[in-house]
Amino acid sequence: MGRAVASPVATSLPDPGRRALLRGRLHGPPPLRPPWALDEPRFVDACTGCGDCVTACPENVLHLGGGRLPEFDPGRGECTFCGDCASACAAPAFNSVSALPWTLRARVGEACLTARGIVCSSCRDACGEAAIRFPPTRAVPVPRIDADRCTGCGACVAGCPSAAISLAHAPREVADEA
Numbered sequence: 001m002g003r004a005v006a007s008p009v010a011t012s013l014p015d016p017g018r019r020a021l022l023r024g025r026l027h028g029p030p031p032l033r034p035p036w037a038l039d040e041p042r043f044v045d046a047c048t049g050c051g052d053c054v055t056a057c058p059e060n061v062l063h064l065g066g067g068r069l070p071e072f073d074p075g076r077g078e079c080t081f082c083g084d085c086a087s088a089c090a091a092p093a094f095n096s097v098s099a100l101p102w103t104l105r106a107r108v109g110e111a112c113l114t115a116r117g118i119v120c121s122s123c124r125d126a127c128g129e130a131a132i133r134f135p136p137t138r139a140v141p142v143p144r145i146d147a148d149r150c151t152g153c154g155a156c157v158a159g160c161p162s163a164a165i166s167l168a169h170a171p172r173e174v175a176d177e178a
């Protein structure tokens with residue numbers, strides 16, 4: 001039996017077929033994009049997949065994902081909103097860094113240890129914005145995200161020992177008020 005020939009590693013920019021595939025997936029939740037990225041359909045069209053934003057990120061929180069399009073992975077660390085990713089992009093794929101970077105906000109899921117009666121406040125310790133509060137209660141205090149203070153930086157995501165925190169886009173009016 002002949003040896004299977006491995007597929008070549010993708011090194012080229014996204015081709016029209018792959019872009020169409022990505023557009024076809026737009027009905028599902030898109031991956032987290034870098035701060036200041038255009039909205040998903042326009043970002044998919046504008047990004048060339050060069051990876052310059054990924055290389056420019058001093059926090060190493062960006063990587064090239066599906067279709068060689070950059071994704072933000074808060075599991076790698078927090079975004080400091082330095083703007084280097086947007087500045088490094090030669091394509092028209094980013095908004096001005098004077099605009100709101102994104103509408104991401106943290107959410108605490110059911111895996112939170114406090115839901116099982118275990119005392120934990122690691123997320124509060126990780127948050128530099130004081131956006132996570134534990135209102136006093138007779139039982140084990142549970143975390144509450146203050147959407148007005150949360151920047152969606154992602155520092156709490158990696159700081160949670162039970163992977164209970166995710167980032168999701170808040171309604172625009174909530175983000176605009178923050």
Ligand code: SF4
Binds near residue numbers: 034035057058080086
């Ligand atoms: S703003 Fe800075 S830290 Fe955040 S993703 Fe862009 S380069 Fe990385």
Ligand code: SF4
Binds near residue numbers: 163
């Ligand atoms: S760090 Fe995670 S497990 Fe601990 S309180 Fe925060 S969300 Fe819950």
Ligand code: SF4
Binds near residue numbers: 106150151
């Ligand atoms: S995403 Fe950042 S600002 Fe928001 S709660 Fe988590 S650590 Fe705090």
